Amino acid sequence: MKMMAIIRREYLERVKSKGFVISTVLIPFLMSLTIVIPMLSADKVDEHHDVAVVDPDGLWTPALELILDERYGGTVDLMPILLSGRPLAEGVEDLRDMVSKEIVDGGIVFDADFIETRRLRFYVKSVAAGLASETLRPAIDSMLRSARFSEAGIPDSLGTYLMTSSRWERLTVSEDGAATARDERAIMGMAFTLIMMLYMMVLMYGQQTLVGVIDEKTSRVVEVMLSSVPSWQLMMGKILGIGGAGLTQILIWTISLSIASTRGIDIAGISIDASVLSPLILVSFLMFFVLGFLLFSALYAGVGALCNSIQEAQPFATPLMMFIIIPMLMLTVVMKQPDAPFAVIMSLIPMFTPILMFMRVIMDTPPLWQIVLSWVLMALTIVVFARGAGKLFRVGILMHGAAPSWKTLIKVLKQPD
């Protein structure tokens, strides 16, 4: 009951604050700006490219023009440099001159006998974004292939038939043998949304827990509080109260986003389509998010318990981000072999669970007991951390100046509540 009063107080103090209202409105606004601004500026970038061409065989320019027009609809214009009997070197010099004076965005010099040598030189002044790799190279490759097909006497239709790639439909087989199609992209999108949300919320609200705990000391309420409730209840109350405020904010965003998307408002391409996700994935998402968030809050509370000011806490708080970054780095390994012992063990380490276990659930659902075990481990860790933070808090308030030694800290952690 006492803990409820603390949770309530911490929750209301935050939800009622101006900062909460402002950030609830402002953050989605800023986030949408980060999506909209690149889109707006992308429109304004000059998509048109001029490319000079030196073509000693005189064979390639018309064919390339045709393919480029077909594929990119006139966004790339070729400017042939005619040799008219001059030596090749002079033509190349002209081309380099045009590139360096920025008359053209790039220049291509085909080798004589390009069909055999496959060699060409591409000149640019600066590394023109995507021009070579995304536009010219595929076009020239395909042109070269067609030329070789026709040289070998293979008709166009057969050439197209031969130049093909496979088309895939992915189906997931569940326990009862039913096969369902799954949208890989939507699922991976969901995974990265979780990771980003967790990262963001930990940054925002983890810090708030830290500040909240330190504030207890600077406002000197701490002695009255500790004379009324055990310190771990105070910590747990703070973690849950502040966490509740964070979850409320997320809930507000989620609800407004889903209302917006059901009304057909497509906010910068984001819409919530839960139908691609199985109930297990949805439940996991919620559990991993809530537990992960509280776990990190508890860690931050522990740091706050030991420090007397935000400045003092900063160097200790930053390394905590490692617990998010490390599992991110392990993601690729886990994605390759979600059931390998390494992945199983790593995903059961409570700090790594939210990211790694969720990825495993998405990739190749592990046995239910592993998922439930990871939840239990996380919940236990939260309680253990809150208890530890509470004990540290009790020493922390009575420390003035000198930091405690590791020996003292261990002694404190062993004390009863």
Added chain:
Amino acid sequence: MNDLPSPSGSVPILEIRGLRKSYGNVHAVRDVSLSIPRGGIYGFLGPNGAGKTTTLRSIMNIIVPDGGSILFDGQPLTRDRLDLIGYLPEERGLYRKMTCLDQLTFLAQLKSMPKAAAREQGVAWLERLDLHDWKDRKVDALSKGMQQKVQLASTFLFSPDLVILDEPFSGLDPLNVEALRDIIREENARGCTIIFSTHMLAEAEKLCDSICLIEGGEVVLNGRLETVRDHFPQNSIRAAFADGRAIPDDLAGITRCDWDEGAWRLTIEPGSDPQSILDALRAAGPVSLFSARRPSLDEIFLTAVRQRRASAKEVTS
């Protein structure tokens, strides 16, 4: 150490046995044993750094002592029984963003008081302290004196059996000191036992019926104020002659003689009789003032501390 008998009869409300606490090499509390009678006003006295706050924090389970035990009403003081004790720490503070009434309600809830009752009592206490108009204002908006009053209210609000006040008078103006004294007396009359620590001994003298003097983490003396006083003999006399003449230099049984606020203060040699001194003074001239003074707490404290330090030296040498 002056061990004085504590009042016999009922079970003491609080009993401390062999309390020890050190911070690194500093022994804040060495071996404190105390027995605090129910229903009284108990002064916990000593200079700064004597170990008062450490002892009080140990009682409130804010710090864990290195050794010793604490009994409340004859039984070990458990967490849930702390709900029967109000505590005003020396370092005061409230949640700044909360309104006065919310604050009082919240703090009383933490002492297991139901919310509705806590709110009702909160309003009553704010009225009692002339803060009713401020009940919906945030603590931030209050003056420091008002904040202290709100905190005081939170200490008594839930009708505790025992209230511990750590240096309650520090930082208060004379008007508020008077108001606080009244509240302490009223709450004590209601049946609440009060322990307060102070280094201002004159304040303790006005309020306490029992005291404990602590110095260097040890109890120097402990008992009912009257008993403590009786234990220390009347050791000084105020005297004056009608014609304003000086006290003769060769007066027997006197160790010191100081002019103090319009009269002479004579310090008596231990063992000499005030009556014989009066006789000697009358022989010297017309006596207009002669009163044997009871020792003040200040004097008792200084004497006790000196005795303790002298005996400690003897032991070490």
